[in-house]
Amino acid sequence: MRLTHLSVVLLCVALVSFGLMMVSPIDPIDAYLGPQMAQVSPEQRELIAQRWGFDESPAVQFGHWLRQLVGGDLGWSHVYNQPVSDVIGQRFQRSIALLGGAWLLSALLGFSLGVVAGAKEGSRLDKIITTYAYITASTPAFWLAILAVLLFSVMLGWTPTCCAGPAGALNQDVSFATRLHHLLLPVATLALLGIASITLHTRTRMLALMRSDVAIYAFAQGASRIDVAWRHGLRHASLPAVTLAFASLGELFGGSILVEQVFAYPGLGQATVAAGLRSDVPLLLGIALFTTLFVSVGNMIANTLYGVIDPRIRQGEL
Amino acid sequence: MLTIDQLSLQLPYYAHGHASWWKRKWATCLDELSLQFSAGEVHAVVGASGAGKSLLAYAIMGLLPPAARLSGQLNYHEKPLDEQRQRQLRGRELALIPQSLSALDPLVRTHRQVTWAAQRAGHSSANAWLSALQALHHYQLDARAQQAYAHELSGGMARRVLTAMAHVSQAKLVIADEPTVGLDPHQRQRVLAALRGLADQGKTIILITHDLRHALPIADHVTIMREGKQVETAPAGAFQGTGSSLNSAYSQALWLALPDNNFATTTADALKREATVA
Numbered sequence: 196m197r198l199t200h201l202s203v204v205l206l207c208v209a210l211v212s213f214g215l216m217m218v219s220p221i222d223p224i225d226a227y228l229g230p231q232m233a234q235v236s237p238e239q240r241e242l243i244a245q246r247w248g249f250d251e252s253p254a255v256q257f258g259h260w261l262r263q264l265v266g267g268d269l270g271w272s273h274v275y276n277q278p279v280s281d282v283i284g285q286r287f288q289r290s291i292a293l294l295g296g297a298w299l300l301s302a303l304l305g306f307s308l309g310v311v312a313g314a315k316e317g318s319r320l321d322k323i324i325t326t327y328a329y330i331t332a333s334t335p336a337f338w339l340a341i342l343a344v345l346l347f348s349v350m351l352g353w354t355p356t357c358c359a360g361p362a363g364a365l366n367q368d369v370s371f372a373t374r375l376h377h378l379l380l381p382v383a384t385l386a387l388l389g390i391a392s393i394t395l396h397t398r399t400r401m402l403a404l405m406r407s408d409v410a411i412y413a414f415a416q417g418a419s420r421i422d423v424a425w426r427h428g429l430r431h432a433s434l435p436a437v438t439l440a441f442a443s444l445g446e447l448f449g450g451s452i453l454v455e456q457v458f459a460y461p462g463l464g465q466a467t468v469a470a471g472l473r474s475d476v477p478l479l480l481g482i483a484l485f486t487t488l489f490v491s492v493g494n495m496i497a498n499t500l501y502g503v504i505d506p507r508i509r510q511g512e513l
Numbered sequence: 514m515l516t517i518d519q520l521s522l523q524l525p526y527y528a529h530g531h532a533s534w535w536k537r538k539w540a541t542c543l544d545e546l547s548l549q550f551s552a553g554e555v556h557a558v559v560g561a562s563g564a565g566k567s568l569l570a571y572a573i574m575g576l577l578p579p580a581a582r583l584s585g586q587l588n589y590h591e592k593p594l595d596e597q598r599q600r601q602l603r604g605r606e607l608a609l610i611p612q613s614l615s616a617l618d619p620l621v622r623t624h625r626q627v628t629w630a631a632q633r634a635g636h637s638s639a640n641a642w643l644s645a646l647q648a649l650h651h652y653q654l655d656a657r658a659q660q661a662y663a664h665e666l667s668g669g670m671a672r673r674v675l676t677a678m679a680h681v682s683q684a685k686l687v688i689a690d691e692p693t694v695g696l697d698p699h700q701r702q703r704v705l706a707a708l709r710g711l712a713d714q715g716k717t718i719i720l721i722t723h724d725l726r727h728a729l730p731i732a733d734h735v736t737i738m739r740e741g742k743q744v745e746t747a748p749a750g751a752f753q754g755t756g757s758s759l760n761s762a763y764s765q766a767l768w769l770a771l772p773d774n775n776f777a778t779t780t781a782d783a784l785k786r787e788a789t790v791a
Contacts, residue, residue: 412616415574416633416682417604426629430620505620506662 197498201491208487209480213260216476217253224249226474227273264484270477274469279481282466287485289359290462292378294451297385301447302440304386305393310432312394313401314424324394332391336450340384340457347380354380357459381458385450389443396435404431434504441497445490514717515550515573515594515686520585522565522572522741539582542568544741546585550686555709555718557728557749559767560738566721567612569738570688573719574609575599589686604633608684612691612721614671617663624649624659627678634682641681648677652707669700676707687711688719693727705731725752726771737764 224243225232244250248259263270269279312324331339348356355361359377360369404410404427405420413423452464459465463482470478502509522543528536543565550556558566571577573587575596587594589602599607618626624645631641631648649659652673663671672692679687689708693701709731712718722728728735729749737744744763751758756768768774 408611408613408615409618411576412609412611413629413633414576415603415609415611416630416678417600417602418629418633422633427618427621430618507619507664 197495201488201495204491205484205487209261209264209484210257212480212483213257214253216480217256221474221476223247223474223476226476260480269481269484272470272475272478272481274473274475274478275466279477282478283463283481283485286461286463286466289460290451290455290464292374293381293385293455293460293462294447296378296382297389297451298440298444298447300382300386301389301443302393302436305390305440306397306433306436308390309394309397309436310401310424310428313398313405313432314420314428316402316405321398325398328391328394328398331387332395334388336384336388337453337457339387340381340454343380343384344457359461377460381454381460384458385447385454388450389447392443393436393439396439397432400432400435401428404428430504434501437497437500437504441493441500444493445486448486448490514552514590516586516588517546517548517573518586518588520546520548520569520572520587521583522568522577523582524578525580525582542741543572544743546738546743548736548743548746550717550719552685552717553712553715554733555712555720555731557720557722557725557732557735558738559722559725559728559735560744561723563740564738565741566723566738567690570609570690570719570721573686573688574603574607576609604630604682604684605635606685608679608682608687610675610679610687610689610692612694614663614668614675617666617671617674619663621662622659623654623661623663623666623674627674627681630678631681634684636681644681645677648681649674651680652677668695669697669703672696672700672704676704680707680711684716686717686719688721690721691723692720693722693724701727725767726773737761737767739763 224240224247227243228235248256260270267280269283271277272279272282275282308324308328312321315321344356347353355377360373401424405423409427410423413427418426448464451462452467454460455462455464456468463485466478467482469475470482520543521541523539523541525537526540528538546569548556558569560566568577572583573594575594577583589598589606592598594602617623621629624642627645627649628638628641631645632638636644646659654670654673654677658666658670658674661670666674676689676692679689687708692704692708696704705727708718708720712731712733720728720732725735725737729752732749734746735749735752736746745759745761747759747764752764752768756765759765759768
């Protein structure tokens with residue numbers, strides 16, 4: 196059932212992004228030729244267009260592309276001179292460390308801060324956490340990233356200024372610790388932004404719970420605020436936190452494009468920018484589809500988790 | 514064991530209307546109540562909704578919102594029952610059976626919730642699990658009900674779960690807030706009998722209800738409340754015949770208005786009187 200949904204979503208995204216590419220001013224032949232454009236005669240261009248099937252109608256072209264897609268062939272990226280699937284595979288491996296790290300950090304930290312703030316409503320701690328959350332919620336990712344590079348990399352020199360490893364070093368020579376060192380700042384920047392919304396939503400749910408009949412009855416049984424927050428609060432607050440954490444996967448992906456750009460981190464985000472700037476149509480389409488798959492799977496996991504957390508949702512499911 | 518002396522409660526509210534919405538005003542919700550509850554008795558507190566019955570329960574438990582203004586004296590076992598002592602005794606000596614079924618956590622299985630109640634009452638974890646099981650069995654909740662979530666329970670079962678949670682705490686004073694609302698006659702009898710049973714074990718039961726008829730068979734004393742005031746406190750036996758041994762007109766009217774007493778209403782009587790005068 197859910198898989199059908201997923202494939203319909205993927206098909207729609209494929210259709211829309213393909214349509215956008217068709218109407219965009221990008222000419223794949225110009226992009227392919229690059230600077231050699233001037234040396235090619237109109238007849239030769241015609242030949243390339245014919246060879247690539249550009250003389251056919253958009254529907255037929257879409258059909259071609261889709262057939263190859265189903266067969267697992269995403270096309271050839273001329274920017275990286277590699278198959279698109281290989282580019283996405285390599286880039287994603289690097290990005291997942293950044294995205295996953297930031298995501299896990301923001302979900303766990305955001306949730307804990309929200310629970311603490313909500314349980315101790317009105318306290319000093321609560322005020323500090325909320326102020327922090329409001330400030331970071333209104334901070335743009337790239338700006339924070341630039342500030343972080345200036346402070347920690349340039350002024351203090353604690354972290355490297357760019358890339359996933361030392362400049363010039365081969366990928367297989369980079370040690371795990373060095374990799375972590377290079378990841379530190381991008382992950383922290385990206386996580387810092389994700390924390391805010393999860394904190395604020397978790398806190399709101401906690402406030403509602405601490406005033407609910409459930410909490411008052413728990414107090415009547417002699418429970419302390421900590422007891423109520425721990426036993427009832429965690430369960431109730433995890434629902435909005437899970438929703439947000441998984442719904443923010445897309446946002447995180449968008450944020451990673453900016454952050455990867457600022458930190459010159461060679462991940463999927465940077466590949467997206469390169470593909471866009473240098474008109475690499477197959478790569479752009481491939482990334483669009485891959486992102487859709489990634490976010491949709493995230494939402495599917497969230498849907499399944501709801502049932503685990505709240506039995507009422509499990510019952511309502513058909 | 515519990516005496517209440519001149520207890521008054523005021524709650525803040527913001528008046529509607531122009532130029533006054535920012536002014537805090539105080540509504541008197543309980544007005545100089547003086548009551549005595551002794552061990553082994555069921556004391557029914559009867560009144561229409563809005564009479565302040567549940568607020569009385571909250572005042573005894575110490576669960577009022579921080580803005581509430583409370584005056585008067587609460588004494589539990591001859592010692593003042595202040596906020597700190599309420600906090601110590603809640604769940605251990607004082608227990609509440611809440612009115613609303615939403616007091617059950619919808620995300621937690623029944624058995625676990627009762628276990629938590631036992632732990633909060635001071636049982637060790639292993640012991641709490643067992644005594645919760647016993648309490649659930651005592652109220653005829655089978656293995657399925659024990660593993661069920663709140664929304665899977667019927668109203669009657671949920672009530673029994675709440676009663677089991679009060680039972681497991683071994684509290685000496687149990688305040689049951691409208692424990693029979695929404696129950697069929699058979700279930701109602703079961704809950705009331707359970708409360709009477711607790712009283713016969715030497716506990717004090719405060720039975721809050723709007724239904725005098727159901728409270729009378731198990732109650733020793735009845736306090737009638739109206740708009741935050743204590744109208745009358747009488748032995749349950751005083752509610753019989755024409756109610757002539759009752760002191761106040763309101764309690765008499767309430768007693769006579771019961772279906773078994775021909776639904777006599779004061780307004781109808783007054784109309785009849787006016788008719789004869791004319």
